[in-house]
Structure formats: C-alpha cells, structure tokens
Amino acid sequence: MMIEQVADPLPQTSCAKVVLEIDVNDHPGVMSHICNLFARRAFNVEGILCMPVSDGKRSRIWLLVFDDQRLEQMVRQVEKLEDVLAVRRHGAEHEVFERLESFFH
Numbered sequence: 001m002m003i004e005q006v007a008d009p010l011p012q013t014s015c016a017k018v019v020l021e022i023d024v025n026d027h028p029g030v031m032s033h034i035c036n037l038f039a040r041r042a043f044n045v046e047g048i049l050c051m052p053v054s055d056g057k058r059s060r061i062w063l064l065v066f067d068d069q070r071l072e073q074m075v076r077q078v079e080k081l082e083d084v085l086a087v088r089r090h091g092a093e094h095e096v097f098e099r100l101e102s103f104f105h
Helices: 030-040 071-079 095-104
Strands: 017-025 045-052 058-066 084-091
Touching (some): 017 030, 030 045, 030 058, 030 071, 058 071
C-alpha cells in the first residue's frame, strides 16, 4: 500500500506564537465551538487550556497559536461569538503554558 504525503493546504507563514486568552460564558460546548472555528479554517492550535473562573458562570480559555496574517481575522470571528465576553492577545512568553509544562517534566 502506498501512502501519499499531502502538503499542508494553508502553511503557517510565521514561526512566532501567541497566546489568546478568551473569557466565555461557562456552559457545555463553548470550548469545542471555539476550537472547531479554528479547525474549520485549518488554523493550527499548539495548546489549549480551559478553566472555570471562580464565579462559576464563566470560563477562561487559553490557545497557543501561530501568529500569521489570518490571526486577526480569527480573533474578530471569535469575538463575534455569542458566548465570548473578551479576547486578549499575549506574546508566546505568557506564563500560563510555561507553568503547565512544569507539571509534565
């Protein structure tokens, strides 16, 4: 059986990464809705973290993604979602993934 290698249809144009911090209303399916939005656009997500906020009505989602020309469009689309309360953009040095990584070493 021969396996054909297929090129990435939308290659990343930058190696730089950023962290998107997204505040959302907390209910089932919100995280998968946001992640599916990225997946449908062939946008590679390197890391995902989702945690409820102390009030129990909201959650915070962190996405580690490549920074390319499509990112601003993705952020605008995420901001339009009904359950999204806020989107903040941080550099890849944002500590959330670094702290999490220490648990796995």
